[in-house]
Amino acid sequence: MTQLEQTREATVEVGSHHLEGILRIPENAIGLVIFAHGSGSSRLSPRNTHVAHQLNSRGLATLLFDLLTEHEAAYRANVFDIPLLGSRVAEAVRWAREKPETANLDIGLFGSSTGAAAALVAAAQAPDDVKAIVSRGGRPDLAGDYLPSVRAPTLLIVGGADYGVIELNEQALERLTCEKQLEIIPGATHLFEEPGALDQVVDLTGRWFETHLGRSVQ
Secondary structure, three states: OOOOOOOOEEEEEEOOOOEEEEEEOOOHHHHHHEEEEEOOOOOOOOHHHHHHHHHHOOOOEEEEOOOOOOOHHEEEHOOOOHHHHHHHHHHHHHHHOOOOOOOOOOHHHHEEEEHHHHHHHHHHOOOOOEEEEEOOOHHHHHHHHHHHHOOOOOEOOOOOOOOHHHHHHHHHHHOOOOOOEEEEEEOOOOOOOOHHHHHHHHHHHHHHHHOOOOHHHH
């Protein structure tokens, strides 16, 4: 039986705002990756779902959840409210810490677009609970003055043809004082739709989380 076949999946409500989510836990999981999606996306994002399934196959539990309620999402400004989104990711981290199934798992954050900034804000606010971060085509620069406070090892992944965003990631990298790395995938655009591009994202992401999660139980 494969790791995916041994993975338990449950629909959950996260935190006091009852944010809808999908929690998947493989047998003998080495850590939990919480996803922070970008603007215009949700827990049903096909790209994040693909990445999550691949991480499940590597023994990592995953939580995809909506950062906003349906009512909140109707107001476009909320989609770009980084402090608000960051507070929701932090809420998900606290929820995972309190849930028996995930309480003992090291937590990593995977952010896309504006979700990357939200993940970094949450990590700065909960330095003892977040052990690793990956940004995919993200806007880490939007985390602003929170960047120097991030302690979790952080990997920034950017497409080589995502002009403008590369420079913003380089600026954010300079402000980070934690263990950090920038990976540029040649020829890839913002959504990594090119053949093989998302597979490279998965490989880099999987190796980063495998390296930095699960240390507390080794």
